[in-house]
Amino acid sequence: EVQLVESGGDLVQPGGSLRLSCVASGFTFSGYAMSWVRQAPGKGLEWVSGISHSGINTYYADSVKGRFTISRDNSKDTLYLQMNSLRAEDTAVYYCAKDHTGLYYFDYWGQGTLVTVSS
Amino acid sequence: DIQMTQSPSSLSASVGDRVTITCRASQGISNYLAWYQQKPGKVPKLLIYTASTLQSGVPSRFSGSGSGTDFTLTISSLQPEDVATYYCQKYNSAPWTFGQGTKVEIK
Numbered sequence: 001e002v003q004l005v006e007s008g009g010d011l012v013q014p015g016g017s018l019r020l021s022c023v024a025s026g027f028t029f030s031g032y033a034m035s036w037v038r039q040a041p042g043k044g045l046e047w048v049s050g051i052s053h054s055g056i057n058t059y060y061a062d063s064v065k066g067r068f069t070i071s072r073d074n075s076k077d078t079l080y081l082q083m084n085s086l087r088a089e090d091t092a093v094y095y096c097a098k099d100h101t102g103l104y105y106f107d108y109w110g111q112g113t114l115v116t117v118s119s
Numbered sequence: 120d121i122q123m124t125q126s127p128s129s130l131s132a133s134v135g136d137r138v139t140i141t142c143r144a145s146q147g148i149s150n151y152l153a154w155y156q157q158k159p160g161k162v163p164k165l166l167i168y169t170a171s172t173l174q175s176g177v178p179s180r181f182s183g184s185g186s187g188t189d190f191t192l193t194i195s196s197l198q199p200e201d202v203a204t205y206y207c208q209k210y211n212s213a214p215w216t217f218g219q220g221t222k223v224e225i226k
Contacts, residue, residue: 035215037163044220045155045163045206050213059213062120100168104210105153107174109162 002026002108004096009113016086016117022079022096022110030054030074033099035106036081038092038115048094049081050104064090086117121146123209125218131226138194140221142207147187151211154183154192157220158203166205167192199225 008020020036035050049070050059058070069082079096093114097106122145132138142152150170155163165174167183170190180195194201202225207218 037217044204045157045208045217047208047215047217050215059215061214095162100165103151103168104213104215105165105168105208106155106163107165109164111162 002098004098004108004110006094006096006110006113009094009115011116011118012086013119014087014117017082017084018086018115020081020083020094020113020115024077024079024098027098029077033102033104034072034079035097035099035104036070036079037095037097037106037109039095039112040089040092046092051079053102083115086115088117091115091117120214121148121209121216123207123216123218125207125221127221128219129222129224131224132197133226134197134199136197138197138223140192140205142185142190142192142218144188144190144209148209148211150186151209152183152185152190153208153210155206155208156203157206163206197223197225
């Protein structure tokens with residue numbers, strides 16, 4: 001059974017930093033691209049960042065480019081999102097999502113971790 | 120960047136009704152489109168990919184069509200368990216943008 005378990009969400013002040021983790025199980029993690037997708041309270045889905053199966057290629061939404069860094073450790077079956085210079089508008093539930101066939105649409109999602117940016 | 124626009128933003132229909140949701144891309148994306156269902160308080164679920172391929176386990180009352188810039192998600196006979204928000208997502212190239220969502224309710 002595929003499982004994606006996020007952690008690291010917290011309350012952080014504007015300008016602060018946070019690192020999210022997503023531990024994967026039930027599939028060959030190193031064989032799939034992964035992404036982070038967020039959802040602000042009461043709002044829709046926003047793709048944030050994606051990374052290829054090898055980690056060589058990374059992609060970012062304009063809204064987070066230069067502030068967030070996606071990475072992965074295939075030896076630990078873990079995906080990361082380093083978030084710096086956080087803003088109030090980054091407040092959201094952050095989902096880890098598994099790519100289906102190498103084309104960056106998502107067949108499995110984690111339960112999400114809440115990031116709140118507030119003073 | 121390519122924008123994805125869904126219509127309507129919300130709809131209310133009776134059990135058994137045929138429901139159609141539209142997703143329009145600001146530029147052509149071939150058939151690189153997926154649809155997701157998000158029930159209240161739940162995680163999104165993949166329904167359809169490559170515009171019309173039903174994901175394993177999804178009921179056959181769901182179908183997708185379209186290519187280029189115009190796409191539709193159809194529920195042939197709305198059921199109470201279909202109450203949810205539906206999102207389209209393009210994946211021809213980054214950024215992998217979602218539509219703003221369509222909320223489906225039972226009348």
